[in-house]
Amino acid sequence: EDLLERQILRAEENYRLLKEQKVRAISLIGSIGSGKTSLIEQIIDRAAPCGIVVATIVGAAHGEDDVQRFRARGILSVGIDSHGACHLEPKAINDALHSLPLAEIDLLFIENVGCLRGPADYPLGGETEAVVIAVTEGDAVVHKNPKIFSQTDLVVITKVDLAAAVGVKTERIVNDYSQINPHGKIVLTDTRRRRGIDDLLRALEIECANTQ
Amino acid sequence: EDLLERQILRAEENYRLLKEQKVRAISLIGSIGSGKTSLIEQIIDRAAPCGIVVATIVGAAHGEDDVQRFRARGILSVGIDSHGACHLEPKAINDALHSLPLAEIDLLFIENVGCLRGPADYPLGGETEAVVIAVTEGDAVVHKNPKIFSQTDLVVITKVDLAAAVGVKTERIVNDYSQINPHGKIVLTDTRRRRGIDDLLRALEIECANTQ
Numbered sequence A, B: 001e002d003l004l005e006r007q008i009l010r011a012e013e014n015y016r017l018l019k020e021q022k023v024r025a026i027s028l029i030g031s032i033g034s035g036k037t038s039l040i041e042q043i044i045d046r047a048a049p050c051g052i053v054v055a056t057i058v059g060a061a062h063g064e065d066d067v068q069r070f071r072a073r074g075i076l077s078v079g080i081d082s083h084g085a086c087h088l089e090p091k092a093i094n095d096a097l098h099s100l101p102l103a104e105i106d107l108l109f110i111e112n113v114g115c116l117r118g119p120a121d122y123p124l125g126g127e128t129e130a131v132v133i134a135v136t137e138g139d140a141v142v143h144k145n146p147k148i149f150s151q152t153d154l155v156v157i158t159k160v161d162l163a164a165a166v167g168v169k170t171e172r173i174v175n176d177y178s179q180i181n182p183h184g185k186i187v188l189t190d191t192r193r194r195r196g197i198d199d200l201l202r203a204l205e206i207e208c209a210n211t212q
Ligand SMILES: Nc1nc2c(ncn2[C@@H]2O[C@H](COP(=O)(O)OP(=O)(O)OP(=O)(O)O)[C@@H](O)[C@H]2O)c(=O)[nH]1
Pocket: A030, A031, A032, A033, A034, A035, A036, A037, A038, A039, A066, A113, A114, A158, A159, A160, A161, A162, A189, A190, A191, A192, A193, B136, B137, B138, B139, B140, B141, B144, B165, B166, B167, B168
């Protein structure tokens, strides 16, 4: 009880901090290998030339693999140890936030650990939340997890280039989702060929201010 | 404390029940859509003609999709509601065991919910445990989750037919695993083309007694 209250207070503190520093935070949730890091990499490639300063916080059970991938693209990245849990602690997010120069950051991505769960289960601090599912996970993911998808207003489907190879029809995923969440948005992407990234930027309301 | 002790007692009870009834139990753990159900389907296709009576217990957040897939292959299958958790409760397994005609079952598969975790985290009852990872999850899965793979003595890699399409080299996964678990076994499979299934049966020590 007391633990839950402290987590909620910490999540609210995260929210306030981001608001004060005018940082837009976007959290990506999704199973192991669903394509979260690849999506963020693609967004960085579009946003950075626009003058948008991007940073990331990444949860992982072990190591700095994704942190290093982000740093290789020239952005600040902080890793959080998930201790094998299926979610990140608001306190850990808070520590990560305090270690970043928030005044200089425009857009912060939080790559959650590799578990599929609902945004409502562990709120981290008022950011936009999107669930990432790969077509290679099969076409029944939404159907088998209605609670998660009814709570999620943005779904990103990745690896659409592999749909035929796994015998999956993306129409089924799109239909299942619109049935349980008529207001939700769904974006199809192929990060290897950089397709669907502009749709994703629009869905996330990330606009390029520079017209050079 | 008390809750953990009751869970351990329940897991021991499951173990005894399976032993008394001479049921071989195999538990498959792996992320959403990693290919667990497909592997069990392929094993059923090889084992049933040998006269091996197979049954399954399947955990899911919602619905009976996998239960129905198994029943379509003519075997008994019981579904367990995971209530959105990342593991199954020993009590739920116990109820499922009591609802099956164990005296007539030779081989019982327990398809765990779609979360990647270590076998040691939530023992269900003394069965063989294998972790299933798909190449489509990327080639860093073992590297990023060493604790899980150091505890797992059998790893099944699925969807090897898609390795090139996701830019993954299975050699890396095999090397990472043998480094952290020199005694562990790893099997490569493609369930769409039924490749690697005999290797898997051998690794699971499932033998065909009928020579017709
Ligand atoms: N064919 C194809 N492969 C993709 C696509 N997106 C990602 N991949 C591959 O999928 C694998 C996992 O991609 P990541 O971006 O690392 O996924 P992730 O969700 O960040 O993974 P974790 O952080 O380990 O949970 C890698 O091998 C990628 O190359 C895609 O659109 N098409």
